[in-house]
Amino acid sequence: MSWELQNNLDSKKEIREVYGNTLESMIKEGKDIMVCDSDLVGSSGAGKIFETYKENSVNFGICEQNMIAAAASMSVMGYKPFVHSFSPFVSRRVMDQVYVSAGFSKNDLHIYASEPGFWSQYNGATHTTFEDFAIMRSIPEITVVSPSDPVTFAWVMRYYAEHGGVFYNRCTRRNIPMIYKEGSTFAYGKSNLIMEGSDVLIIAEGSMVADALEAAKRLKDRGISVGVIDLLFIKPLDKELIDQEVRKYKLVISVENHNIYGGIGEAIGAELALQHADCEFRRLGVHDRYGQVGTVDYLKDIYQISSEHIVKTALEYVEHHE
Amino acid sequence: MMRQVDNREYATAIRAVISEMFVARGDGHIGGSFSIADVMAVLFNKYLREDPKDWFVLSKGHAGPAYYACLYLQKKISKKDITTLNANGTILPSHPDRNLTPGVQCSTGSLGQGISQAVGIAYANKLKKTGALVYCIVGDGELNEGETYEALEFASNKKLNNLIICIDSNKKQVDGLIKDVSCDYDYQKLFEGLDLTVHMILGNDVEEIDDTLSEILAADDGNCHVLVLNTIKGKGISYFEDAENCHHVTFNETELKELTKYRMENEGAVKHVLGITE
Ligand SMILES: Cc1ncc(C[n+]2csc(CCOP(=O)(O)OP(=O)(O)O)c2C)c(N)n1
Numbered sequence: 207m208s209w210e211l212q213n214n215l216d217s218k219k220e221i222r223e224v225y226g227n228t229l230e231s232m233i234k235e236g237k238d239i240m241v242c243d244s245d246l247v248g249s250s251g252a253g254k255i256f257e258t259y260k261e262n263s264v265n266f267g268i269c270e271q272n273m274i275a276a277a278a279s280m281s282v283m284g285y286k287p288f289v290h291s292f293s294p295f296v297s298r299r300v301m302d303q304v305y306v307s308a309g310f311s312k313n314d315l316h317i318y319a320s321e322p323g324f325w326s327q328y329n330g331a332t333h334t335t336f337e338d339f340a341i342m343r344s345i346p347e348i349t350v351v352s353p354s355d356p357v358t359f360a361w362v363m364r365y366y367a368e369h370g371g372v373f374y375n376r377c378t379r380r381n382i383p384m385i386y387k388e389g390s391t392f393a394y395g396k397s398n399l400i401m402e403g404s405d406v407l408i409i410a411e412g413s414m415v416a417d418a419l420e421a422a423k424r425l426k427d428r429g430i431s432v433g434v435i436d437l438l439f440i441k442p443l444d445k446e447l448i449d450q451e452v453r454k455y456k457l458v459i460s461v462e463n464h465n466i467y468g469g470i471g472e473a474i475g476a477e478l479a480l481q482h483a484d485c486e487f488r489r490l491g492v493h494d495r496y497g498q499v500g501t502v503d504y505l506k507d508i509y510q511i512s513s514e515h516i517v518k519t520a521l522e523y524v525e526h527h528e
Numbered sequence: 529m530m531r532q533v534d535n536r537e538y539a540t541a542i543r544a545v546i547s548e549m550f551v552a553r554g555d556g557h558i559g560g561s562f563s564i565a566d567v568m569a570v571l572f573n574k575y576l577r578e579d580p581k582d583w584f585v586l587s588k589g590h591a592g593p594a595y596y597a598c599l600y601l602q603k604k605i606s607k608k609d610i611t612t613l614n615a616n617g618t619i620l621p622s623h624p625d626r627n628l629t630p631g632v633q634c635s636t637g638s639l640g641q642g643i644s645q646a647v648g649i650a651y652a653n654k655l656k657k658t659g660a661l662v663y664c665i666v667g668d669g670e671l672n673e674g675e676t677y678e679a680l681e682f683a684s685n686k687k688l689n690n691l692i693i694c695i696d697s698n699k700k701q702v703d704g705l706i707k708d709v710s711c712d713y714d715y716q717k718l719f720e721g722l723d724l725t726v727h728m729i730l731g732n733d734v735e736e737i738d739d740t741l742s743e744i745l746a747a748d749d750g751n752c753h754v755l756v757l758n759t760i761k762g763k764g765i766s767y768f769e770d771a772e773n774c775h776h777v778t779f780n781e782t783e784l785k786e787l788t789k790y791r792m793e794n795e796g797a798v799k800h801v802l803g804i805t806e
Contacts, residue, residue, distance in 0.1 A: 243703075244672075245669065245672070245701050245702045245703050245709060245710075246702060246703070247702075247703045248702060248703060249702075265703055265709055267669070267672040267701070267709050267710030267711075268639055268640075268669055268670065268672035268673055268701065268710070269672050269673060269674065269710075271674060272674065294638065295638070299638070328555075328614040328621075328622050329622050329623065329637070330621040330622055330623050330625065330637065331621075331623075331625065331635075331637075332589065332623050332635070332636070332637030332638045333623070333637065333638075498621065499614045499615075499616075499618060499621040499622060500614075500615075500616040500617070501616060504616040504617075
């Protein structure tokens with residue numbers, strides 16, 4: 207594991223481009239990749255794979271349940287299947303197929319669940335997942351990841367192609383900040399402490415990491431010392447890092463683009479209780495609501511999970527304890 | 529009897545209102561909204577009754593704008609809402625939400641589920657002998673979903689003679705032609721094989737749709753009927769009809785002009801349907 211921070215939230219990359227490019231380079235390297243989609247090839251960024259590499263790609267049509275079970279089963283012949291759809295259609299819609307044909311059967315499957323949570327934007331509730339961590343975490347032995355940036359996203363894809371297993375890779379398709387420098391590497395099951403402090407520790411998942419960094423900057427301006435963990439692995443949870451770090455802070459805040467039920471707040475909260483951690487804990491997440499249409503900023507605000515809300519939560523605590 | 533206008537004019541008005549929504553929004557699922565404007569016109573202009581309360585289920589929920597246009601023409605939603613498609617805080621989201629938009633009866637957008645909702649509602653109405661009818665529009669791409677066949681089997685098994693299913697056969701899904709992406713359906717055999725009564729008709733021809741529905745209702749033969757509507761994706765504006773695939777479009781300037789032109793040219797139809805005479 208050796209990563210370096212980019213330290214510039216303005217440098218960005220489109221995840222869908224990373225998806226297509228990473229798949230292409232792995233195919234060129236001779237890896238036995240099978241890229242699967244269910245009528246959203248144009249959206250995933252893997253369009254060029256379907257055009258150019260016919261033997262490494264298959265469009266299942268709008269049949270997500272069939273796609274999951276069939277793709278996972280292709281791994282018995284040595285393929286490393288990668289499937290994609292919008293997050294609800296490869297989580298809510300297909301839980302039993304993931305459970306039986308992928309997990310229980312010990313087949314290989316990489317699920318790229320795109321546009322999770324508020325990233326569904328104008329598509330609304332039917333396309334919004336605030337429960338997919340809960341669904342996937344509860345299936346035995348499945349790895350659930352929420353990359354914060356293009357570099358972690360590509361690393362997860364490559365890790366899976368090397369090692370196999372079942373991966374639920376939950377990430378937007380959009381242009382998002384580079385948290386890490388290109389070429390950084392990570393470790394399975396390890397979260398990254400990307401900022402050290404002593405007052406408030408923010409533990410964030412996925413694109414919320416960028417919001418956490420922004421909140422940290424504003425809190426620092428107010429003289430509050432902030433640490434940030436990029437969780438990356440939702441399951442397995444990096445208990446070691448969490449146990450080690452929470453001891454150094456007075457307040458821990460978890461932030462997630464997910465329902466508070468079954469999300470990272472619950473996972474971290476349970477860990478804190480088990481370790482008898484001596485810190486205050488706040489969890490930011492969606493409070494048991496369905497999705498709705500809107501811009502990302504609007505939805506973050508409605509669901510009270512913006513950097514603004516992180517700052518507010520930290521300040522409320524500090525003011526109470528001064 | 530409901531107040532009626534010419535079905536053709538109603539369909540034009542639907543497309544004009546959708547155009548207004550899309551121009552305000554800048555993007556939208558135009559192909560599948562325009563292809564069903566004719567069947568929507570016939571249903572909303574002539575068939576859907578308030579008493580007994582008939583049901584309409586837009587299983588291909590991404591065509592929500594076509595549904596909203598009808599609700600606007602029925603004065604269930606207001607003029608100012610029309611320009612708020614997908615805006616923050618809107619009551620008109622991409623996909624229909626029965627708890628948000630006045631007049632919307634079922635929440636759809638997850639393909640395959642609307643038709644299951646329709647068979648459930650039809651069965652419940654049949655058991656309760658309400659006399660109400662259920663009309664459901666399903667996409668041809670949507671028929672990829674296995675759930676649609678589970679619903680059709682149920683409709684057949686329970687002899688849902690109060691359910692009329694319309695398949696919008698516009699021959700295209702997101703990634704291309706149905707026959708390339710999924711399979712080349714033989715609808716006649718497929719649905720007959722499920723013991724459903726099939727009608728293969730011109731789906732952008734309001735007269736043919738109207739005649740077929742009248743015949744089905746008059747015959748009252750105890751069967752569940754499926755109308756396979758032979759339609760064109762983007763029907764109504766030749767620019768979109770000719771496009772390779774206009775499933776969801778972020779409109780460029782030319783396209784915005786096409787939509788604006790259509791709306792302006794057909795403002796009269798909208799006013800007429802709304803009953804505003806100049
Ligand atoms: C379960 C599910 N999977 C995928 C999607 C994404 N999606 C929306 S529309 C569409 C294609 C639908 O094709 P069709 O039914 O032919 O619609 P039309 O051409 O009439 O617009 C897809 C794949 C979805 N809404 N729901």
